[in-house]
Amino acid sequence: MFSTLATILKDNWEWRKQIGRLAVFELMKKSRGAVLSWAWFLIKPGMYIFCFWFALDVGLRVGSPDAAGSGPYILWLCAGIIPWFFMQDMLGAGIDVMHRYPYLVNKIKFPLSGISTIFTTATMIVQLMLMVVLFIIYFACGIPFDIYLLQVPLLLILMFVFWDIVSILFSQLSAISKDVANLMQALSTPLFWLSGVIFNVKAVSIPWIQDLLFFNPITFFVTAFRDAFYGKVWFWENPMMCIGFAVVFVITLIAAVFVYKKFNEEVADVL
Amino acid sequence: MSSNESATASLADAKSLHKTSVSDEVVIKFDDVTKTYNLYKNDRGRFLGIFNYNRKGSFLGSVDASKNLSFEIKKGEAVAFLGHNGAGKSTALKMVTGVTHPTSGMVEVKGRVSALLELTAGFDMQLTGRENIALRGQIMGLTRAQIKELEPAIIDFAELGLYIDQPMRTYSSGMKARLGFAFAVAIDPEILVVDEALSVGDRAFQRKCIDRIREIMMDENVTVLFVTHASSVAQEFCSRGIVLDKGTKVFDGPIDDATAYYEANY
Numbered sequence: 001m002f003s004t005l006a007t008i009l010k011d012n013w014e015w016r017k018q019i020g021r022l023a024v025f026e027l028m029k030k031s032r033g034a035v036l037s038w039a040w041f042l043i044k045p046g047m048y049i050f051c052f053w054f055a056l057d058v059g060l061r062v063g064s065p066d067a068a069g070s071g072p073y074i075l076w077l078c079a080g081i082i083p084w085f086f087m088q089d090m091l092g093a094g095i096d097v098m099h100r101y102p103y104l105v106n107k108i109k110f111p112l113s114g115i116s117t118i119f120t121t122a123t124m125i126v127q128l129m130l131m132v133v134l135f136i137i138y139f140a141c142g143i144p145f146d147i148y149l150l151q152v153p154l155l156l157i158l159m160f161v162f163w164d165i166v167s168i169l170f171s172q173l174s175a176i177s178k179d180v181a182n183l184m185q186a187l188s189t190p191l192f193w194l195s196g197v198i199f200n201v202k203a204v205s206i207p208w209i210q211d212l213l214f215f216n217p218i219t220f221f222v223t224a225f226r227d228a229f230y231g232k233v234w235f236w237e238n239p240m241m242c243i244g245f246a247v248v249f250v251i252t253l254i255a256a257v258f259v260y261k262k263f264n265e266e267v268a269d270v271l
Numbered sequence: 272m273s274s275n276e277s278a279t280a281s282l283a284d285a286k287s288l289h290k291t292s293v294s295d296e297v298v299i300k301f302d303d304v305t306k307t308y309n310l311y312k313n314d315r316g317r318f319l320g321i322f323n324y325n326r327k328g329s330f331l332g333s334v335d336a337s338k339n340l341s342f343e344i345k346k347g348e349a350v351a352f353l354g355h356n357g358a359g360k361s362t363a364l365k366m367v368t369g370v371t372h373p374t375s376g377m378v379e380v381k382g383r384v385s386a387l388l389e390l391t392a393g394f395d396m397q398l399t400g401r402e403n404i405a406l407r408g409q410i411m412g413l414t415r416a417q418i419k420e421l422e423p424a425i426i427d428f429a430e431l432g433l434y435i436d437q438p439m440r441t442y443s444s445g446m447k448a449r450l451g452f453a454f455a456v457a458i459d460p461e462i463l464v465v466d467e468a469l470s471v472g473d474r475a476f477q478r479k480c481i482d483r484i485r486e487i488m489m490d491e492n493v494t495v496l497f498v499t500h501a502s503s504v505a506q507e508f509c510s511r512g513i514v515l516d517k518g519t520k521v522f523d524g525p526i527d528d529a530t531a532y533y534e535a536n537y
Binding site for chain 1: 308314315317318368369370371372384393394395397398402406407409410412438
């Protein structure tokens with residue numbers, strides 16, 4: 001177990017230069033052939049935010065669910081939905097990276113865990129761009145820079161590590177069976193609606209349901225980012241949320257190491 | 272291993288015009304290597320097979336692509352792998368390149384491997400030829416400066432002209448293969464794996480490829496593995512031949528004996 005974990009870490013460290021450059025190539029590929037190229041990374045999320053804001057605040061009038069919060073609903077929405085964009089990409093393409101880079105699997109010698117890191121890095125670069133925009137929006141709305149924002153880099157690192165592990169776990173499995181990719185894509189919708197992206201989990205009145213929702217890692221990240229930007233709370237002030245995430249993190253890590261150990265030599269044969 | 276001794280002995284004489292010298296350093300070592308592929312009726316069967324749940328009818332059986340394969344290749348040798356379709360030549364070479372792992376046994380490889388396995392594979396079709404050169408170079412661990420240095424030689428060798436800055440999906444299959452070949456021979460490999468790659472392009476280009484491979488082979492530090500059905504090509508390039516059949520090694524010796532054995536038996 002530990003030797004496999006050490007191998008994963010060692011591979012990722014030794015190949016870090018290649019991983020970084022391949023991540024940039026991934027983004028170049030995405031923006032290739034479009035006149036607006038890099039702008040599309042921002043336009044798509046912008047559309048998404050507009051639609052949710054319009055449907056929920058203007059249409060359904062459920063705005064500003066945070067009693068403690070200050071500022072309009074759209075600010076509350078942005079702080080949670082921007083991390084979701086990262087997680088959405090990871091749940092979509094990120095859990096099936098082997099089929100995305102078949103040539104790295106069975107044509108060139110490359111550590112398989114590194115392929116997950118390439119995609120996670122590429123997605124994280126986009127996320128960082130969106131984070132910059134989020135900061136600009138918040139400052140433009142007059143919300144000051146304070147100590148709570150120091151959580152943001154920490155959460156970004158945590159988000160990177162966790163979803164990289166998720167990607168390592170599921171991309172191995174989905175290389176072997178298409179069912180896994182389909183299952184995860186089917187789960188993506190319930191995971192979204194049962195997380196706190198568009199409603200406030202802390203406002204759920206039945207305590208055990210609230211506790212249960214915190215076992216969804218998406219809820220953890222969305223709520224923690226929102227606490228940092230909007231609610232001005234430290235994320236560890238909510239112990240149930242941290243326990244729920246810690247449990248999921250450890251289980252995912254163990255499963256990923258176990259799966260990697262069992263399958264990483266077989267993946268190239270079946271892809 | 273009498274065949275091994277005769278292999279080294281013959282290097283001294285007739286074949287010395289191909290290979291200048293062979294050092295004693297072993298760069299590739301196969302020790303009792305077996306590679307088994309489990310075959311299932313469909314992906315679902317394979318998935319269940321992971322959990323050792325082999326339902327009747329879904330598990331079709333297993334095939335040993337390589338079986339108890341043992342050999343050593345020294346630095347600077349040029350070895351031909353002979354055998355008909357399905358003899359396990361490509362599987363053995365894939366294990367040398369490190370993309371496939373043996374089911375049991377040990378494979379040891381020292382040095383940078385450049386493979387001409389499937390020339391058109393391993394390129395990203397959305398990127399341009401020039402970007403693909405950079406991409407592959409980076410995967411191989413070359414620095415930016417080294418890539419810049421190699422680039423003109425690769426572009427020149429591949430004869431792509433203006434197409435080098437076009438996305439690779441617009442290339443013809445010949446253009447892709449030429450670029451693949453040009454890259455593989457340009458990076459000064461320590462171990463070069465050639466799998467039926469010489470049928471690239473027109474006659475003039477083929478001649479250029481053969482000249483380039485010969486040039487690489489003359490370098491005493493480069494080890495070359497060569498897979499082919501054609502005895503004449505093997506004889507031209509290699510000093511030693513290994514004949515494979517159904518995954519096992521049936522003959523290992525000087526190239527002329529190996530091709531004679533191969534011609535007589537298969």
